[in-house]
Amino acid sequence: MLRDAALIAGKDLRVELRSQVTTQQVAPFAVLVLILFGVALDPDRGILARASSGLFWVAVLFCALLAIQRAFTIESADGGRDALRLSGLDPAGIFLGKAAAIALQLAALEVVLAVGVVIMYGAEVTGAPLLIATCVAATAGLAAAGTLYGVLAAGLRVRETLLPILLLPVLAPVLIGATKSFEAALGGVASDGWPWCGLLVAFALTYLAVGTLAFGTLMEEPS
Amino acid sequence: MEPVVHLRGAVTLLGRFPALAGIDLDVAAGEIVLLRGPNGAGKTTLLRCCAGLLPVARGRAVVLGHDLTDRGEARELRRQVGLLGHATGLYDELTVADNVRFWGRAAGATDDAVRTAMSSCGVDGRLADLLVARLSAGQRRRTALACLVARRPRLWLLDEPHAGLDQGGRDLLDELARTAVGAGATVLLSSHELDRAEALADRVVTLVGGTTDGNPQPSPAPTPTQEPVLAP
Incomplete structure (x- = not known):
C-alpha cells in the first residue's frame, strides 16, 4: 500500500512540477485573496491582525478546493480513471498517495500565505509549535477529506460545481478548529489552542481511516 | 483446460439498458479472437466487462478464473489484463x-x-x-x-487498436500481439478494419444488438499456459 502511495504521490507531484499550476495559478490566487481581504477590511491593521487567523484559513480552503479539483481533473482526462482502476494499484494506496500530494502542495501554499499574513496583516507569532502542529493536522484533514470527496465528485458530470457544495460543509470543523488554534498561536495564549489542535488531529485521522477503507468503492462506476 | 474467457448468457446493464443482452463466448488460452459488429453492438462494453470494469448483472462470466459477477474478483482480475481502448489513460x-x-x-x-x-x-x-x-x-x-x-498482461483487450496508427504502427501492433500470444497471452480485439483484423485473428465472433446469437460456439482448444514473456 505504501509503495503504491509513493508511486501515486510522486506521479501527481511530477505532474504539478511540469504543469506549474500550483506555482503559477494557485499561489498567485492565494496571494490575491489575501490582498482582497485586506482591501475589503480597509487598511485598518488592527482588524486585519485580529481576523488574520480566519482569513488565512479561508484562503487555504479556497486553495484546497483548487488543488483537489486539479488532482482529479488529471485523472478524468483521457480515461485516466479507468486506467487507474486497471492498474492493480491498491485503492488505499491511491487514496493516500493523492492525499499526500495535495497535502504537500497545500503546505507549500500555507508557507506563502503565512508570510503574506505576517507582512500584510501584521500578525505576530507567539506560539510557533502550536502554529506548526495546527498546520500539519489541518492540512492532513483537508487533504484526506478533499481526496475522499474529490473522487466522489469526479465521476459526476457537474463535478466542478458540485465539489465545493459537498466539501465546504464537511471542512467547516477544520476551518473552525484551525482558526481557533491559530488565534491562540498568533498573539493569544498557546495552551488555549491545543484542544483545538486535538480536534484537527481527530478529524484528520477519521478521514484518513474512512478514505483508506472507502476509496476503492468510490472509484467504481455506479451500477 | 478452462478457457481464458468463458461467458454464458452474460448480461450487462448501462443504467437500465442492457448493453450486453446475453453473450455466449469462449476464448481459449493463446487465441486471438476478433469481435466484429455494427456500432452499438456491444463490442466496447464486452471488452470493458472482460477487463472487470463493468459488472455482469446476470449469467455466467469467468475471465482468467475470476467470476465477474463478484465485484471483488473483478477487481482482482484487473491486474492481469491490459486494455487499449479509445482513451489512452x-x-x-x-x-x-x-x-x-x-x-x-x-x-x-x-x-x-x-x-x-x-x-x-x-x-x-x-x-x-x-x-x-x-x-x-x-x-x-x-x-x-x-x-x-x-x-x-495475460489477457490483451484491444478496442479498435489500429485506429490512429500509421502503416508501420499497425504492423508493429500485430507483431506485438502475435509475440504476446506466442508467450502465452490471449488477445480479444474489436475492429472495424476487418481485412487487417481478420488476418490477425484466429477466429471471428459477430455481435449484434448486444448478443452473440448466430455464432457457432467452438470448443476451446487446449494449449499450454505459461507466464507471458514479451521479447523486444
Missing part, C-alpha cells in the same frame, strides 16, 4: 518515459522491462522525453501500447 503533463514508467511500475515492471517496452513500441530515444501533450494521435497510441506491453 496517459497524462498529458508527463513525458512518454514518465507515463510508461508509471504504468509499468504500477504493475510491478522493472526498469528493464519498461525500457524494453518503449523500445519495442518505438517510443524510445528522443520521443521518450517529449510531453505526451505534444504527441500526434499515432504517437499517443504507440505510447499507450508501450504502457500495455510494460504491464505484461
Whole structure:
C-alpha cells in the first residue's frame, strides 16, 4: 500500500512540477485573496491582525478546493480513471498517495500565505509549535477529506460545481478548529489552542481511516 | 483446460439498458479472437466487462478464473489484463518515459522491462522525453501500447487498436500481439478494419444488438499456459 502511495504521490507531484499550476495559478490566487481581504477590511491593521487567523484559513480552503479539483481533473482526462482502476494499484494506496500530494502542495501554499499574513496583516507569532502542529493536522484533514470527496465528485458530470457544495460543509470543523488554534498561536495564549489542535488531529485521522477503507468503492462506476 | 474467457448468457446493464443482452463466448488460452459488429453492438462494453470494469448483472462470466459477477474478483482480475481502448489513460503533463514508467511500475515492471517496452513500441530515444501533450494521435497510441506491453498482461483487450496508427504502427501492433500470444497471452480485439483484423485473428465472433446469437460456439482448444514473456 505504501509503495503504491509513493508511486501515486510522486506521479501527481511530477505532474504539478511540469504543469506549474500550483506555482503559477494557485499561489498567485492565494496571494490575491489575501490582498482582497485586506482591501475589503480597509487598511485598518488592527482588524486585519485580529481576523488574520480566519482569513488565512479561508484562503487555504479556497486553495484546497483548487488543488483537489486539479488532482482529479488529471485523472478524468483521457480515461485516466479507468486506467487507474486497471492498474492493480491498491485503492488505499491511491487514496493516500493523492492525499499526500495535495497535502504537500497545500503546505507549500500555507508557507506563502503565512508570510503574506505576517507582512500584510501584521500578525505576530507567539506560539510557533502550536502554529506548526495546527498546520500539519489541518492540512492532513483537508487533504484526506478533499481526496475522499474529490473522487466522489469526479465521476459526476457537474463535478466542478458540485465539489465545493459537498466539501465546504464537511471542512467547516477544520476551518473552525484551525482558526481557533491559530488565534491562540498568533498573539493569544498557546495552551488555549491545543484542544483545538486535538480536534484537527481527530478529524484528520477519521478521514484518513474512512478514505483508506472507502476509496476503492468510490472509484467504481455506479451500477 | 478452462478457457481464458468463458461467458454464458452474460448480461450487462448501462443504467437500465442492457448493453450486453446475453453473450455466449469462449476464448481459449493463446487465441486471438476478433469481435466484429455494427456500432452499438456491444463490442466496447464486452471488452470493458472482460477487463472487470463493468459488472455482469446476470449469467455466467469467468475471465482468467475470476467470476465477474463478484465485484471483488473483478477487481482482482484487473491486474492481469491490459486494455487499449479509445482513451489512452496517459497524462498529458508527463513525458512518454514518465507515463510508461508509471504504468509499468504500477504493475510491478522493472526498469528493464519498461525500457524494453518503449523500445519495442518505438517510443524510445528522443520521443521518450517529449510531453505526451505534444504527441500526434499515432504517437499517443504507440505510447499507450508501450504502457500495455510494460504491464505484461495475460489477457490483451484491444478496442479498435489500429485506429490512429500509421502503416508501420499497425504492423508493429500485430507483431506485438502475435509475440504476446506466442508467450502465452490471449488477445480479444474489436475492429472495424476487418481485412487487417481478420488476418490477425484466429477466429471471428459477430455481435449484434448486444448478443452473440448466430455464432457457432467452438470448443476451446487446449494449449499450454505459461507466464507471458514479451521479447523486444
